[in-house]
Amino acid sequence: MSEMTKKMQEIAREILVKGEAEVVIGWEKGTFWYLSPPAFIDKPEDVQRLVWDDFCHNNLSKYLVDLKNHEGKAAVFVKGCDSRAFNRLLQDKQIAREKVVLIGIPCPGLLDQDKAKELGKNSDLPKAQKCLDCQYPNPLVYDYYLGDKEALNEVAATKEAADYSDVAAIEAMSPDERYDFWTKQYDRCIRCYACRNVCPACSCRECVFDQTRVGWIGKANNSSENQFFALTRAMHVAGRCIECGECERACPMDIPIMLLNKKLVKDINELFGEYDAGIDIEGKLPLGHFDKNDPEEFM
Template identity: 40%
Template sequence: MTDITLKIREIAARLLENGQVQMFLGWEKGPEEHQTRPFIARRVEDVEKLVFNEYSIHNLANTLLKYRDGNEKIGIVAKGCDSRGIIRLLQDGQFQRERLYIVGVPCPGMKDPLQAVKNKSGFFPVAADSGLAAKCVNCIEPNPVIYDELIGEKETPRVQEGRFQQVQDIENMSVDERYRFFEDIFSRCIRCYACRQACVACNCRTCIFDEMKPQWVGRETSISDNFMYHLVRASHMAGRCVECGECERVCPVNIPLMLINQKLIKDVNTFFGPYEAGMAYTEGAKPPLSSYQENDPDNFL
């Protein structure tokens, strides 16, 4: 990945020097091998800190939300999931395409820095190294789907057969079995909202769960409030989840959040598809369940 790092630095220096962008968003190396983290270069001198390595896992599209109200031109490195996240922001009207210069990088799959921390901590059993972060194992699109400049050779999607097998297994459960399954996993939730903070599709300026009048969920972590949080959040993801897997990766209690998202991905594709969120950008186009008409059927009300 050294060649890609050098090319990213070259492009970033050129864009900053020519004034095409006022900032360039990528990753920098931390003090430990696994501590690669998002980084913003604002001067040509800063570009030497930019890296692209096996721990460049964070979805950088989420960082763009901090700058949605500005007018700066921003350069950004985008893997497959990052680029799908960028499309999510464009479709949601959170960002303008003309403010972005997207440098696409095909992704060979990343390692999970959080798993590396656990392995080194001594507090957890050392997990076998599969070579890839869990979220990268079934990646359907490792290549950027929107970009102004592309670096490197395109990768082959790693999606396995039986992509929705676990979803189907749960669908085959009885109602009581499904309830007990979700009651067990949601009872672990401490409502830290890390999943919300890491999600590029959770881009509301005021989250429903931060509202106090009315207060939609209580502050305690009761099972009913946990159900409310996860089911409402999941419904907001329908047709909008770009499968970057960051929500599940950052969950401190290992709730299989992508299992819920995959159920919605499967159903949206069945009822409104074929459709995969964030795979193509057409100005003005909206994903399923994001456009409404007065004469829409409402027999379910």
């Protein structure tokens, strides 16, 4: 058992015994060695299920949306990305701060599950792309903090500036090439909505894609409806996407969804100034306030 897993279990036990929270949300081992899905722990005797390893991918802040109308408190383990998601939900008033106990975990970057499956145990596995792109491996908000802060500040300090070369490659395409590229990607979308449902930025009480009677989107699976879904989803999480990459990991059809999200992050940076969602909860939201100097070339 790793040192961090031991610490997780200890703090979870303490929180449950003291009654600081009714449930602790963490990760546990799944069906295969490279899966560490979410775990809900209610009883101190169950804390030994909790684990911290290279595959704790799920962004647990998503589950706090489920607990919005619940009485009582929940404790949740947060990596850097989970904490950004938490902050962003807080800004949207989706969660009450006092109802959540946050346990911060410094994240060294997780490993690529698909590669793990392909290459097997004991092989040299690459980090997940979303983790290579991550600028904030350390939790930004927490009530408890597990691990060595100094060591992780070093990790954070070595982070290079955000890399948008993948987005630039798409931007460099001609409109026809680009249309062709995205048509191919989204023609295989099965509209299972795993990307939406796993996303901590998707917190609408009623999603536009579920209002089928209104007719925003048809039920048919075809290029037109799928692209409408793709674009609307991406635009709707713009300014709220904290780049945890869960949408892309969850996609059963391996659609490069983060390319769309990153394009919007890049656009927001260029149009409204540098902005990373879920970092500064006091700061103004680029798409959530009006500024006379905002660009309006389209008007």
